[in-house]
Amino acid sequence: MSQVKISTADNRTLLGFWIYLMTDCVLFGSLFATYAVLHQNTFGGPSGQDLFELPYVLVETLLLLTSSFTAGVAILAAKAGRKKQVIGWLVATLLLGLSFLVMEIVEFQEILSSGYSWETSGFLSSFFTLVATHGAHITIGLIWIGVMVWRVWKLGITQGNLRRLMIFSLFWHFLDVVWIFIFTIVYLMGVIGI
Amino acid sequence: MINRRALTQYIVGFVGSVLLTLVAFYIVSSGILTGWTAVFYIIGLATVQCMIQLFFFLHISEDGRPRWKLHSFLFMLFALAIVVAGSLWVMASLNDRMMPTTQEMQEYMHRQSLNGL
Amino acid sequence: MDSIKHFIFGDFNLVDAIPKEMVTLGGAIGITLGLLSILGLVTYFKKWGYLWKNWFTTIDHKKIGVMYIIVAVVMLLRGFADVIMMRLQQATSVGSSQGLFTADTFQQVFSAHGTIMIFFVAMGLMFGLINIVVPLQIGARDVAFPAVNAISFWLFAAGMVLINTSMLLGEFSAAGWLAYPPLSGIEFSPGVGVDYWIWALQVAGIGTTLSGVNFLVTIMKMRAPGMKLMKMPIFTWSVLITMVMVISVFPILTGTLGMLSLDRLMGMHFFTAGGGGNMMMYVNLIWAWGHPEVYILVLPAFGALSDIVATYSRKKLFGYPSMVWALAAIAFFSMIVWLHHFFTMGAGSEVNAFFGITTMIIAIPTGVKIFNWLFTMARGRVRFDSPMVWFIGFVFLFTVGGMTGVMLAVPALDYQVHNSLFLVAHFHNTIIAGVVFGLFAGVTYWFPKVFGFTLHEGLGKAAAWLWFIGFAFAFGPLYVLGLMGATRRLDHYAESTGWQPLFLVAGFGAALIGVGIVCQLLQVVISIKNRKKNLDKTGDPWNGRTLEWAVPSPAPFYNFPAIPNVTSRDAFWQAKQTKTPLWRDSDIVDIHMPKNTSIGVVIAGLAFVVGFAIVWHIVWLAVVGLVAIIVSVIVRATNDDTSYTITREELLAMEKEHKQRYTA
Numbered sequence: 001m002s003q004v005k006i007s008t009a010d011n012r013t014l015l016g017f018w019i020y021l022m023t024d025c026v027l028f029g030s031l032f033a034t035y036a037v038l039h040q041n042t043f044g045g046p047s048g049q050d051l052f053e054l055p056y057v058l059v060e061t062l063l064l065l066t067s068s069f070t071a072g073v074a075i076l077a078a079k080a081g082r083k084k085q086v087i088g089w090l091v092a093t094l095l096l097g098l099s100f101l102v103m104e105i106v107e108f109q110e111i112l113s114s115g116y117s118w119e120t121s122g123f124l125s126s127f128f129t130l131v132a133t134h135g136a137h138i139t140i141g142l143i144w145i146g147v148m149v150w151r152v153w154k155l156g157i158t159q160g161n162l163r164r165l166m167i168f169s170l171f172w173h174f175l176d177v178v179w180i181f182i183f184t185i186v187y188l189m190g191v192i193g194i
Numbered sequence: 195m196i197n198r199r200a201l202t203q204y205i206v207g208f209v210g211s212v213l214l215t216l217v218a219f220y221i222v223s224s225g226i227l228t229g230w231t232a233v234f235y236i237i238g239l240a241t242v243q244c245m246i247q248l249f250f251f252l253h254i255s256e257d258g259r260p261r262w263k264l265h266s267f268l269f270m271l272f273a274l275a276i277v278v279a280g281s282l283w284v285m286a287s288l289n290d291r292m293m294p295t296t297q298e299m300q301e302y303m304h305r306q307s308l309n310g311l
Numbered sequence: 312m313d314s315i316k317h318f319i320f321g322d323f324n325l326v327d328a329i330p331k332e333m334v335t336l337g338g339a340i341g342i343t344l345g346l347l348s349i350l351g352l353v354t355y356f357k358k359w360g361y362l363w364k365n366w367f368t369t370i371d372h373k374k375i376g377v378m379y380i381i382v383a384v385v386m387l388l389r390g391f392a393d394v395i396m397m398r399l400q401q402a403t404s405v406g407s408s409q410g411l412f413t414a415d416t417f418q419q420v421f422s423a424h425g426t427i428m429i430f431f432v433a434m435g436l437m438f439g440l441i442n443i444v445v446p447l448q449i450g451a452r453d454v455a456f457p458a459v460n461a462i463s464f465w466l467f468a469a470g471m472v473l474i475n476t477s478m479l480l481g482e483f484s485a486a487g488w489l490a491y492p493p494l495s496g497i498e499f500s501p502g503v504g505v506d507y508w509i510w511a512l513q514v515a516g517i518g519t520t521l522s523g524v525n526f527l528v529t530i531m532k533m534r535a536p537g538m539k540l541m542k543m544p545i546f547t548w549s550v551l552i553t554m555v556m557v558i559s560v561f562p563i564l565t566g567t568l569g570m571l572s573l574d575r576l577m578g579m580h581f582f583t584a585g586g587g588g589n590m591m592m593y594v595n596l597i598w599a600w601g602h603p604e605v606y607i608l609v610l611p612a613f614g615a616l617s618d619i620v621a622t623y624s625r626k627k628l629f630g631y632p633s634m635v636w637a638l639a640a641i642a643f644f645s646m647i648v649w650l651h652h653f654f655t656m657g658a659g660s661e662v663n664a665f666f667g668i669t670t671m672i673i674a675i676p677t678g679v680k681i682f683n684w685l686f687t688m689a690r691g692r693v694r695f696d697s698p699m700v701w702f703i704g705f706v707f708l709f710t711v712g713g714m715t716g717v718m719l720a721v722p723a724l725d726y727q728v729h730n731s732l733f734l735v736a737h738f739h740n741t742i743i744a745g746v747v748f749g750l751f752a753g754v755t756y757w758f759p760k761v762f763g764f765t766l767h768e769g770l771g772k773a774a775a776w777l778w779f780i781g782f783a784f785a786f787g788p789l790y791v792l793g794l795m796g797a798t799r800r801l802d803h804y805a806e807s808t809g810w811q812p813l814f815l816v817a818g819f820g821a822a823l824i825g826v827g828i829v830c831q832l833l834q835v836v837i838s839i840k841n842r843k844k845n846l847d848k849t850g851d852p853w854n855g856r857t858l859e860w861a862v863p864s865p866a867p868f869y870n871f872p873a874i875p876n877v878t879s880r881d882a883f884w885q886a887k888q889t890k891t892p893l894w895r896d897s898d899i900v901d902i903h904m905p906k907n908t909s910i911g912v913v914i915a916g917l918a919f920v921v922g923f924a925i926v927w928h929i930v931w932l933a934v935v936g937l938v939a940i941i942v943s944v945i946v947r948a949t950n951d952d953t954s955y956t957i958t959r960e961e962l963l964a965m966e967k968e969h970k971q972r973y974t975a
Contacts, residue, residue, distance in 0.1 A: 011258065012455050016528045018263050022270040023520050023562045029274040030566035030596055033281045034581060041587030043580070058219050062212065069208040072251055073201065080196045118579050122587030125579035129570065140941075147945055160951045173251040177244055183215070184240040188222045192232050262531050273559040276646055277599050281592070284650055287658040288591050 004081060010163040017167045021174045024137075028178055031130045032185065039190070041122035048123075048190025051111060057187045060103045061179065064138075067096035068176035075169045078157050086152050086165070093172070094145045097138055104135050127186065134182060137175050144168050207250025214243040321929030322503075328480040332416050338392075339479045368907040370457035371868050373761050375464045376442030380754065382471055383435030386427050389475070391828060393424035398818040405814075406806035417802040418485035419504070423478075425488025426508060430515055431471050433608045433742065436750040438467070438522060441550050441611060444757055445526060447859035447866060448544045450535025450875045450882075455528040457905040458947065463518040463525065465915030470515025473922050477507035481926070484508035487800070489597050490571070492582035492590045497575045503926050509572045510922035514915075516564050523557030526550060535858070537877035541635070544857040544880075545621075545628060548635050549614025552642045556603050556610075559646070563600040567593065576925070591656060598649040605742065606645035610638060612749025613680060616705060619698045619756050620684050622853050624691030627881055630683045637676035637683075644673045654725045663722040670720035677713055681706065696853075697771030701752035704779035705744055712740025715790070732801075733793025736786040743782060751775075751831075759847040763865040767841070770834035777827030785820025788813035848973045856881035861893050863969040872962045873898035899962050903954045910947045914940055 006014075039048070074089035108128070111117070118128040148168060151161055218239045221227050227235060248254045248267075257263040294302065330336045353359055366374060400417055404410025412420065442460070446453055454460050477483050484504035486495040495505045530551045534543065543551070570581040571593065580586030582593040621628040628634060650658065650666035684706070693699065715737040719725050728734060751774075759765045789797075792813050797804070804810055838845060847864040858875060859866070861883045875893035879885045886893050917940045924932035 012528060012532050015262055015532065016456055016459075016524055019266055019524045019527055019558060020521075022266055023524065023558045025270050026274060026277070026559060027562035027566050029278055030563045030599075031570075033278045034566075034570065034592060034596070036278075036282060037285045037589060037592050038581070038587065041580075041589065043585075043587035045587075054219060054223050058215070061215055065208070065211050065215065068247070068251060069204060072204040072207075073196075076196050076200050076204070079200075082196070085196075118573075118577060119586070122580040122583075122589065125573070125581050125586075125588070129573060129579070129581075143941065143945075147949065151949060158951075164948070170252065173247060176251070177247050180211075180215075180240050180243050180247070184218065184236050188218060188236050189233055191222055192228065194230065194233055266527075269555065270559065273646065277560075277563065280647065280649075281595050281599065284595050284658055284662060285589070285592060287662045288656060291657050291659060 004079070004157055004159055004162045006159060006163055006166070010159070010166075013163060014166060014170070017170055021170060024174070025178075028130075028133070028181075031126070031133060032181065035126040035130050035186065038122040038126045043121035043123075045116055045120035045124060047193070048127075048186070049193050051116075052187050052190050054187065054191055056103070056107065057183065060100055060107075061183050063096050063100045063103070064176055064179050067093045067100065068173050070096065071169050071172045075165055078152075078162050078165050081157055083152060083156055086157065087149055090145055090149050090152070094142060094149070097142050097145070097172075101135060101138050101142065104131065104138075108132075130186065131182060134175065134178055137171075137178075141168070141172055141175060144171070203250045207246050210246045210250075211243050214239050214246070318931065319929075321924070321927040321932075323480075323927035323929060325480075330478065330482065332413070334396075334412060334416055335419070335478060335482075342475065342479065364907070367912050368461075368909045370453070370461050370905050370907055372442045372446050372454050372457070372460060373866060373868075375460055376439045376444075377761060378464060379435050379439030379442060379467065382468055383432050383439060386431040386435065386471060387828070390424055390427040390432055391825065393420050393427070394821055395825070396420045397424065398814075398821045400802060401814045402811070402818045404803045405811050410803065412802070414802045415485060418487075418800070419483040421800055422485055422487050422490075422504075422508075423474075423483050426474065426484070426512075429488065429604075429608075429742075430512060431467075431474070433746050433750075434515075434519065435467065435471075436754070437608055437611050437746070438464075438519075440615060440750060440753045440757065441522075441526060443761055444615075444753075444859060445529065445547055445550055446533070447760065447862065447870055448547050448857050449530060449533060449538060450858050450871060450877065451529065451533040452870045452902065453905060454525050455533060456525050458908050458910055458953070459521050459525050461908065461911030462914050463522040463911075465911035466518030466521070466918055467515050469915035469919040469922070470511040470513075470518070473514060473919055474507060474511035476923065477504060477511070477926075481507060489601065491597075492571065492574070492588075492593050493584045495571065496583055497578075498583070506572070506575060506926040507922075509568050509575075510925055513565065513568050513572075514918045514922055516561055516568070517918075518915075519557060520561040520565070523554045523561060527554040527558060530554070535875050535877045535882075538882070541632065542877060542880050542882075545617040545631065545634055546611070546614035546857075549610045549617070549638055552638045553607050553610045556607050556642050556645070560600045560603040560607075563596055564604075567596040567600065572925075576928075594653050594656065595649075598652045602649040602652065603642075603645050605738075606641060608746045609741065609749070610641065612746050612753070613638065615753030615756070616684065616702055616749050617680075618857065619752055620687050620702060621881075622756075622855050623696060623699050624688045624693045625854065626687055626691040627856070627884075628683070629686040629689075630679075631880060633679055634683055637679045640676040641673060644669055644676070648673065651720055651725070654722045655729045660722075667720050667722050671717050674713055674717050681710060697766075697768055697775055698752040698756045700772050700775035700779075701748045701755070704775060704782070705748040705752070708740055708744030708748070708779070708782055712737060712744055715740060728793055730798055731793035732789040732797045732799055735799045736789035736793060739782075739786050739789075743778075748775075748778070751778075756853065757859070759852050759864045760850075760859055761865055762842075763847055764838065764842040764845040765847055765852055767834045767838045767845070770830050770837065774827045774830035774834060777823050777830060781820045781823025781825075781827055783820065784823060785817050787820075788817045792817075850973075851883075856884040858882050858893070861886070863973065867965060867969065869902060869904060869957065869962070869965075872966050873900070896963065896966075899959050899966075901956055901958050902962070903956055905954050906952075908947070908953070910943065913943050917943065 070089050070092045074086050074093060077085035077089055116124060118125045145168070148161070148165060151164070155161060218236045221232055221235055254264055254267060330339055353362065366378065369375065396412065397417070397420055400410045400412050481503040484490060484495070484500070484507065486500055486505055486508070490505055490508055493499055530543075530547060570579070573579040574581050574583055574588070580588040582588050582590045584590065617628055617634060648666055648670045650662060651670045654663050654667070684702075715733070719728065719734065719737055755766055755771055792810055795808070795810065797808070797810055850863040851860040852864070853860075858877070861875065862871060871894070873894035875882065882893065917936050921933050921936035921940070924930075924936060
């Protein structure tokens, strides 16, 4: 199958989406800053040291990291015009992302079932908001993968689909970069207790 | 054909990221480093991993001229640094000058009395 | 039964939602009647199809710009109604007289005034002008993402509708224009006012962020060949720098409002007094957005004035590179001064000193700009048309605003006048004289490019002078009052203070400004009536210097038949001097233009529904609305059929038609 090229207009769209991602970084930045300010305000509730289970979060992290890798390979397959491979790698990304999301929801559920919630303290408010904002982005990403699988299945790897896949991969890799900092600043530093 | 060179990039990025994550995890869970030393190292590891993903996954260096992608990223980092560092500085100063709790006050008075004041 | 009702309507209850205060009720009835009569007229004249096809679904940047300005003007009248109420209250509510309004109504009035003037007047005028001018100035046919541009505008409109709905159904926020917690928290503001405020700003703010991305990419990627960065018109430069600031700070607003909303809706503790919240973080974050925001408003006004001064002085702009660097320096410093809005909150002296000094430094690049404008005028053959009258008013009043700003930047002095009317006078000096005068000058200047005829000169000058003099009367007394100790947001004061005469003078000034606004409305009406006399037949009514004047007025929907070749800064001026055309007929080829789309109206309508549902806690409606937004985005994003082709022959025919219209 022949290779598909993208146009000047497509490059413009990619740059536009990149700049949107920069704005998203600033949004996460303000949530991180708030978390940093409030994270010691446990108000008699549990602290990060009491709540976080690092091995569990490590598995989440590795799932998301792997999904970032599979998304990248899907793009390479798309550039090479391999329709079936694209769908395969996209489905893998979807499953990995979904497992990540499920694990996150289970983690939240456990905190809630032990009697604490976002209403408990400033620390938990900022924790839930920061992590759930990332989770909401992941959810949007999963819907996006679903749509792309359907489109590639139906129409093959057209120029339009390649552009959309490339934009999606930017989004997905970006979410992984944000997670590195959630993993480090929220979970690892939470367990250290600083 | 899938571009071999590009695939190698992704694999290097992936393996590197996994290793860095595991090292950071090990530092904290084993407790070989504690306190701010540990924080210093894990933030460093996170930064390196972030750079690896920027180059190998997000291809920040592969950009037409002028390199708007890179420039916009650097500018965003700069703006973020101002807002986050500035907020922390301001909030720390405000917290610092809040009225101390009774216990803190008594500890302070005790220390001062030891100094003969 | 009650639980079903609560499920369907949430907390919404029509009887309770209708305002009870006579003033508010009167306003609400007035707005409703006005709206109904407009809807009736449109239906009577069968204009719905025309409006839908030519305006609601348009992606033409010029029409979107016009719609921004229409919304802004309507909101200016709305915000000015609040001015009248505030001036009446403060002039009469002294000693034993309680004035016309209760304290609660008065709080809603000043909150509405600030919110509406900043978010829906200044921002609307600014984005209107940017939309109209930027693609024309850089030689492009449209913005980078035309459909996103439509979405941005309609989100802005949806925010406007939402904030005004709060007056009809519920109440306006009474927490000031920036809604500091804990006052804006659920404990002290249990009503729906603050929720309306949050979601109106949230919807409009997301539209602004999208616009920021859009215009940034437009200017980065779509300049005509040869237009290097340092050859861009200065207005475009100001927009480029403004958009960089928009994308750097508007997400902070989104995040901060989101957190405040979570405090109110889900019982979180970000900014609450108890529960481990920290309300000072709200003040910190909102100003980390808010201070750059006022520079976001003023920089495009600077840019517009730069182009205007050069054109009316018939000289090239003095010190172009220093103008660009001054813009960049102002933008940079504006991002590290936010703490000067809360010097008195209790940070250490080193923190206050840092932010005080950075604030004072901004005066330097701003001074550079003022001097460059004056040097541009020096030895020029200056024509004092109405845009230049606005400019003169701007130079005098904005300089006063800048100097009082430097005074306020001294923390020790700020402790004295913080939250006083001195501060109120200062920021009106910068925002009215800076932003509003600049943008009015810009609207007058670029009006013929969109409509094909110029505005009535006499009424324009009268309006500018009335605003200028009225401003001095309205805000001069406030400086004095502030130094005498009058605080802002004052609904009542003792007779022994002796303040009443000064408040009466301020009221007189506001009335003069009101006459100025009437002049502007008359100006538009009379200009439309006499448009045959004021037709702009050349496309270049002011002997302009930049590319927008190279196309006929009104500019055709495709802007340029062929993309112009740019070799120098004032590209059109150069072309006129050397008599070389910017493009030849042989350069004209087939072009692609974006198709009209209803996506903007659809998404903004849904955003309004979601906002309304959250305000009244109607869970199912919010969920349905969100899902519908996601579905519409998917439908739009998977549509490959978004543009159509205009052939070379069609373009040539249309160009010929324009030329014939001019000679006729």
